[in-house]
Amino acid sequence: MADRPTRSVLVIGGGASGNAVTVLLRRAGIAVDLIEARPDWNATTGSGITLQGNALRVLRELGVWEQVEGSGYAFGSLGVTAPDGTVLFVAEDIQTGGEDLPATLGMQRPRLQQILIDAVRASGAGVRLGTTAESLEQDADGVSVRFSDGSEGRYDLVIGADGLNSATRAAIGITNKPEPTGMAIWRIAAPRPASVTRTDLAYGGTAYIAGYCPTSENTIYAYVVEACRDRASIDPAAYADEMRRMAQGYGGVWPEITEHITDPKKVNYTWFDRLLVEGSWHRGRVVLVGDAAHCCPPTVAQGAAMSLEDASVLAELLTGGRDWDDELLQAYHDRRIPRVRTVVEASVQIGRWQLDGVRDADIAGLVGRTMNLLKERP
Numbered sequence: 182m183a184d185r186p187t188r189s190v191l192v193i194g195g196g197a198s199g200n201a202v203t204v205l206l207r208r209a210g211i212a213v214d215l216i217e218a219r220p221d222w223n224a225t226t227g228s229g230i231t232l233q234g235n236a237l238r239v240l241r242e243l244g245v246w247e248q249v250e251g252s253g254y255a256f257g258s259l260g261v262t263a264p265d266g267t268v269l270f271v272a273e274d275i276q277t278g279g280e281d282l283p284a285t286l287g288m289q290r291p292r293l294q295q296i297l298i299d300a301v302r303a304s305g306a307g308v309r310l311g312t313t314a315e316s317l318e319q320d321a322d323g324v325s326v327r328f329s330d331g332s333e334g335r336y337d338l339v340i341g342a343d344g345l346n347s348a349t350r351a352a353i354g355i356t357n358k359p360e361p362t363g364m365a366i367w368r369i370a371a372p373r374p375a376s377v378t379r380t381d382l383a384y385g386g387t388a389y390i391a392g393y394c395p396t397s398e399n400t401i402y403a404y405v406v407e408a409c410r411d412r413a414s415i416d417p418a419a420y421a422d423e424m425r426r427m428a429q430g431y432g433g434v435w436p437e438i439t440e441h442i443t444d445p446k447k448v449n450y451t452w453f454d455r456l457l458v459e460g461s462w463h464r465g466r467v468v469l470v471g472d473a474a475h476c477c478p479p480t481v482a483q484g485a486a487m488s489l490e491d492a493s494v495l496a497e498l499l500t501g502g503r504d505w506d507d508e509l510l511q512a513y514h515d516r517r518i519p520r521v522r523t524v525v526e527a528s529v530q531i532g533r534w535q536l537d538g539v540r541d542a543d544i545a546g547l548v549g550r551t552m553n554l555l556k557e558r559p
């Protein structure tokens with residue numbers, strides 16, 4: 182039997198999901214081009230990210246676990262405090278990635294992105310920054326793509342990994358759009374106070390949640406979650422003042438953190454969104470991964486984990502020797518949707534309880550049930 186010719190894939194978007202699927206497909210000898218809209222590939226932006234075991238499991242599969250472990254800060258429990266900093270209880274985190282990986286690891290976002298960029302570069306994928314797809318035209322055999330620089334390409338498959346406001350999703354006629362959940366988050370990176378060795382969350386006080394996560398030996402990221410406000414009503418020059426005003430309502434290590442909330446350019450303000458494409462995540466030979474198909478507020482810190490798992494499952498199916506047909510792409514959706522739905526619904530529910538002022542909500546119970554389910558392989 183003649184060898185199958187090398188198959189080709191275009192990945193649109195170089196975030197966690199696009200980078201991950203690129204590395205895994207290249208490892209199987211598939212020709213991959215990756216285009217990324219931002220000329221800097223998002224290598225310098227963002228404060229921190231909380232990665233749970235099931236995200237770390239995919240990072241290990243990508244071959245970058247040692248770099249991640251060496252750069253991040255691993256821990257295994259979560260503290261819940263009163264707004265004054267009094268620790269109310271400490272819960273052991275569930276090891277969703279298996280017993281040989283930490284339950285949780287905090288990282289600086291730019292560091293994680295740089296590790297993934299290096300892995301994509303080393304994989305031999307063709308990378309074009311500052312580039313988008315202007316049009317996707319498909320027939321039974323492939324997809325013809327016209328790029329923003331006027332060039333053209335032809336691929337067996339296109340993977341839309343272009344995030345929450347995915348142009349690929351719209352281009353293939355999936356009309357779902359992200360919806361605000363009613364909450365927003367203020368985030369900043371700061372030096373690590375010596376006593377911060379895990380995430381602590383204070384529910385209530387001047388905001389709904391105030392929390393922090395160590396991201397390396399020397400750094401943390403800290404955040405305050407409140408009801409979302411009209412973005413146009415907040416002057417970006419006042420971002421530090423706004424975050425500091427809320428942070429000042431918290432005790433414990435917060436006074437130490439608050440001293441570093443001074444530069445408005447280093448404070449990030451983001452609304453929480455919810456999106457779940459319930460129907461198929463593909464049309465013909467164009468398929469979505471990550472936030473392009475689903476996103477949730479980070480109340481259980483699982484968005485990037487779900488995106489990485491999408492990449493892993495899709496790559497497993499595409500490299501398993503089967504035809505790249507409708508049935509295979511439907512199998513990808515069928516395998517992902519129950520797990521992703523559970524995470525999206527739990528994440529939204531936790532925020533809803535807070536917005537509605539439900540005092541006896543069983544947040545710990547819901548998080549525990551969700552994490553236990555994620556111990557299963559995706």
Ligand SMILES: Cc1cc2nc3c(=O)[nH]c(=O)nc-3n(C[C@H](O)[C@H](O)[C@H](O)COP(=O)(O)OP(=O)(O)OC[C@H]3O[C@@H](n4cnc5c(N)ncnc54)[C@H](O)[C@@H]3O)c2cc1C
Nearest residue numbers: 194196197198218231343344471472479482483484485486
């Ligand atoms: C406030 C906040 C906190 C969060 N905290 C956590 C957390 O602690 N833990 C966790 O697991 N998850 C967290 N998440 C979720 C996580 O950030 C996302 O789920 C994850 O980044 C999704 O990865 P992605 O690759 O699918 O999309 P993205 O990371 O959004 O990447 C999409 C990429 O596509 C590029 N792009 C966009 N449009 C185009 C285009 N037309 N053409 C080419 N390129 C394009 C973008 O520049 C970007 O590089 C958080 C999310 C938010 C909003």
